[in-house]
Amino acid sequence: MLSLGISSTIHRNKSIMAYLTKFKHTGSVISSSNQFGAKMFAVAAGFFQQYVRGVFVGTGSGVVAQYFIQANIPFVYVEKHPAFVRQFHERFGAHTPLLAKDFFTLPLDDSSGGLANCLIVSCMPVTGPFYSERLVEQFRDALNSGSTIVQMSYTPFVRQVRLFERLQKEGFLIERKGSVLMNIPPASVFVLRKS
């Protein structure tokens, strides 16, 4: 009994060390963990039957994106930072469809990379200085065009995110589907839909 307890403590400490020492080569301590990537994928997978394609926004270091490469529906990846675009190509190969674009330039149609009638998975930040009227409009238009958005956030509650509050007031459905503490900082997954 005692040795079982000691071995599980050692295992837990090893996991924490492995987690803390792997900052995914981003040069930043702010990085998604594998646990969080898996959680984003599990939540998004619940919508694979409803859509024929997905758009993944904000690939960053690829920790979350890696789970979507073999998804049941094809994803187009979008990243605006040239260093992360390069990193994505190196890691996932030139054949993986990546648009080196800004989310705000994506059309609201059914084209590849279009924001209508698709599953949007977003790791793009939406709080603090990243909040804007343009952001509210682009999210609202995508939701009204038949899309569902799976959004990551370092803020745990719906009410703390201004974008979500605005969309809720307009009648959209915003749900927190889970949080992962083993992330720096801890992060939550939200689903945004037209109710």
Ligand SMILES: C[S@@+](CC[C@H](N)C(=O)[O-])C[C@H]1O[C@@H](n2cnc3c(N)ncnc32)[C@H](O)[C@@H]1O
């Ligand atoms: C929080 S990081 C991504 C986290 C990612 N899961 C990781 O572990 O690296 C946000 C990413 O979104 C990208 N991004 C931010 N705003 C964007 C926009 N408007 N269009 C496309 N990409 C954007 C940033 O360049 C950055 O790579």
